[in-house]
Amino acid sequence: MSILVNKKSRVLVQGITGSEGTFHATQMIEYGTNVVAGVTPNKGGTFFNDSVPIFNTAKEAVEATKANVSVIFVPAGFAADAVIEAVSAGIDLVVCITEGIPAKDMVNVYDHVQNLNRNGRSVRFIGPNCPGIISPGECKIGIMPGFIHKKGKVGVISRSGTLTYEAVDQLTKLGIGQSTCIGIGGDPVIGTRFIDAIKLFNEDKDTDAIVMIGEIGGNAEEEAAYFIKKHVKKPVVGFIAGRTAPPGRRMGHAGAIIAGGKGTAAEKMAVMTECGIHVVESPADIGKTMQAALEKLNAKKLKAKKEKKNIKKAKKDTKKESKKVHKALKKAAKKVTKKKK
C-alpha cells in the first residue's frame, strides 16, 4: 500500500526532548505512528510522555527497541552527526527534518552512506530540510499535518514543504488518496533525489500515479524526467515553482537558485513536458490535472478489462465450437466404422 514506511515501521526520534522533537513526536504518536524510542544524550533512562523510553545513544535505542526508522530533529550544527549515528546503529531509513545544515557536512554524510551501500548495506536517508514522509493511514514521520492526507494510490514527491501540503490538500478534496508522500528537501545535497523516489513509486503495485513538485536550481527534475520517459508508464503530474524567481538569488531554500543561467523553471518544465509528464502552469491545477490523468487511466483500464473479457469470451466460444466439431467428427467416424463392420 505504500513505500518505505508503513504500520510496521518502528520509529526512533533523535532530539525527542527538544521543542521541535517534543511537539512533532507527540503529533506522530497521535497519528498512530509506532514511536518506539527517543534519543537525547544525557537523558537516557527517562521516558517521553511517560511511555516512550529515551536513550543516550542511537545504538542503545536500536538494541533495546529494534527501531528501524529514525527521524532527526536535532539542531543544524549536530544534525549530520546524528544521521551518521543512526546509520551506524544499524538503521536503514533516516529522515532528517533539520533545516540549515552546512552543505559540506551533507557532502560527507552522502558519501558515507554511498560507501555503506557499496559494502552491502541498503541505507537511505531523506532530507535534510524536508517535511518528512507519510503513508496515510499507516505512519507519519515528520512535520506535515496528518489530517490533510487520505489513504489512496497517488505517490507524491516534492522539494518543498507547504507546497506539498497544498498539492495533497487539492488531491484529498477531490477524493484522491495518496500511497506515500515524500518531502525530499530543499537543500543542494539531499539523500533521496526525485529519481530515487520515482523508481520506488514505479515499482510499487499500489501506486497508480505520481505527483512531482520541483523548483528552480540544480537538474534533479530533468534527471528524473528522462528516467520517467524511459521507464515509467504511470501518469506523472509535475509542477516547478519559481518561474518568476530572479536569477542569482537564493529563494528561501539553500538549493533554490538559478546559477549561471542554469536551473530555471522554464528549462525544467520544457524537459518534463518533452518526457511526457503532465506539467501544470499553475500550482492551483495540480489536483484537477491528476484527476483528469486518473480518469484517463481508469478509462484505459476499463477498456483493457473489457477487451480482456471479450478475448476470454471469444476463446471460450472457439473452444465450444471446436468441441462441437470434434464431437461431430467423432460421431461421423463412428458411423463410418459401423458401416465398415
Add this chain to the structure above:
Amino acid sequence: MKIHEYQAKALLKKYGVAIQDGVAIKSIDEFDNAVNTLRERGVNQFVVKSQIHAGGRGKGTVYNKNNREEVVVQGGVKFFGSNVEGAREYAAKIIGNILVTHQSGAEGKEIQTLFIAEGLDYKKELYLSILLDRSNSKDVIMASTEGGVEIEKVAEETPEKIIKVWVEPGLGLQSYQARELAFGLQLEGSAFKDFTKFIMALYRAYLETDATMLEVNPLIITNDDKILALDAKIGLDDNALFRHKDYEALRDLNEEDPLEIEASKSNLNYIKLDGNVGCMVNGAGLAMGTMDLIKLAGGEPANFLDVGGTASAETVENGFKIILTDPNVKAILINIFGGIVRCDRVANGVIQASRNLNLNIPVVVRLQGTNAEEARQLLTDSGLNLIAADTLQDAADKVTQALAQAV
C-alpha cells in the same frame, strides 16, 4: 553570502594562496597611504579596482551618483603602471559613484570601497573554480586555458576547453588530480610546480572557509612563471555562518536592499522584486508557487516573502509592514497553508496589522488549515479591506479582481 574581492583575497592569503597584493580604501584620503604601504612591499605598478558585489567590473560604466545620465568614466577597474597621479585622479572620480555592469542590473551599485592593488605583468590568463556539483554531491574543480572571459560562455562555445576533476569527500584532493589539472592547462616548468601547490592551498581554503563557490578568474602566469590569483570571488555558505563568527564583519549591508535587511532582523526571508502585487507566504516552495500564481492572475510579484513554516501573528505583522513599505504594491496576497498552525491566530495578526498600519489597498487572504472557517469569519467581520479566499484558484481570481479595481 557574497563578499568583496579584497575580503576574499584576505581569506585566501591566510591559507597560503598566492594572490595579487593590495590595500582596500573607503575614502580618497586613504589613497596615498595605501600606495606608500604597497611601495614598502616592493610594489611599483598600480591598479585601481572598484569593489562591488557584481562581476564584469572592468567592462562596466561609472555614472554620476547625483545625475544618473552622466557617464563619469568607462571601466570600473583600471591599470596605471607607475602613473600614481593618474591612478589617484581616477580613484577620486569613481569613488562614491555608481558602477553598472552586465551583472549589477540597470540600477548599478555604489562604489564605496576601492582596492588599490599591485599591477602585474603576465603572459597568460587562465580560469579556475571550485564548487559543489549537485548532480553527484561532490566538489568539482574546473579549469580552463580560456581565462578572463565568462566561464558560461566557454562552456557554451568550447566546452572541450574546460577540464573537470571531482574530489572524493573521504580522500580530499589528490596530487595526481592537481597534476591532471596542470597538464590540462598546458603548464610546464616552474609554473607547473607552482600551480599544483596553488590548487592544493586553494582547495583547503574552499573547504575550511565553508565556501559554496570559489572562482579565480583570471588566474595568471606572471612573466617570471609564477601562478597567482589576479581576481577572486568567494560565496560563503549561509548555513555554515554559525561556525565562522568572524564572517559577520564581512557582510556589506550597503550591497543589500534596505528592506531585505529590515526583514532579516525579524527573521523573515524577503527578496524585493519589481512587481505590483505583494505576497506573504509560509514556506519557500509555496512562496515561489504563489509568485507564479500572481503572474498567471495578471499581476507581477513585488516580492518573495517566506514567513517560515509556522507563521505566527507577530511574524505576519512584521511581514505586512515590510511589504507596505514598497510604494509599487497595489494589492497583497497572503497565502498561509496552516496545517498545524492555527489560522484564526494568523487572521488576528492580519487584522491587527491592517488596523495598525492604516491599510488602504486590497488584501486577499487565503488561510488553509486548522480553524480556517473561523479565520474567514474573523476577516469578513473585520470591516477592513480584507478579502477572504478559499482555494488557491479562488485566491488567484480575487487577485485579478483586486488589480482590476486598483487600476
